[in-house]
Amino acid sequence: MGKDIRAGFGARVAGLCLAAVAASASPSAAAAADPVSFKNHLFAIIHNRCLVCHQPGGDGFEKSGLDLRTYESLMKGTRHGPVVVPGDAFVSNLNVLVEGRAAKGIRMPHNQPPLSAHEIDVFRRWVNEGARNN
Ligand code: HEC
Numbered sequence: 633m634g635k636d637i638r639a640g641f642g643a644r645v646a647g648l649c650l651a652a653v654a655a656s657a658s659p660s661a662a663a664a665a666d667p668v669s670f671k672n673h674l675f676a677i678i679h680n681r682c683l684v685c686h687q688p689g690g691d692g693f694e695k696s697g698l699d700l701r702t703y704e705s706l707m708k709g710t711r712h713g714p715v716v717v718p719g720d721a722f723v724s725n726l727n728v729l730v731e732g733r734a735a736k737g738i739r740m741p742h743n744q745p746p747l748s749a750h751e752i753d754v755f756r757r758w759v760n761e762g763a764r765n766n
Contacts, residue, residue, distance in 0.1 A: 718763035
């Protein structure tokens, strides 16, 4: 199950990459090469899809301790520790959960439609680029 999802996602990403190579002179290809910004890209997704539960009073915060209101609170992680390993989205729990690589029941956002392939890619690139406060 998890394997199928990864394969499907990989295929979509590969498709996007090919499109980017084919159109390497276009502005969108240039944008794809720019580093992901926490403030301008990642936090917009967190704000729309995660924050309702991951702040004090929200279900996600109450159950896990993960507060997603700031860079610092994201990096602090849950009450069990960090969910981000800078530079390594493959092992980062944050990515495991938004990609649905863990048990279906704890895909994030919890009990809601998954993030789009683009949003998942923003999470992945931000972590792989060092999870900076940029
Ligand atoms: C509808 C509420 C809800 C939304 C929206 C939501 N979460 Fe959660 N989140 C939860 C709950 C509940 C838990 C605790 C799950 C558990 O431990 O059973 C949790 C736990 C987590 C954990 C920690 C899991 C662990 O213990 O290691 C991470 C990481 C996480 N969420 C990330 C996100 C991200 C990123 C988003 C947005 C893309 C998001 N969540 C959106 C409810 C939500």
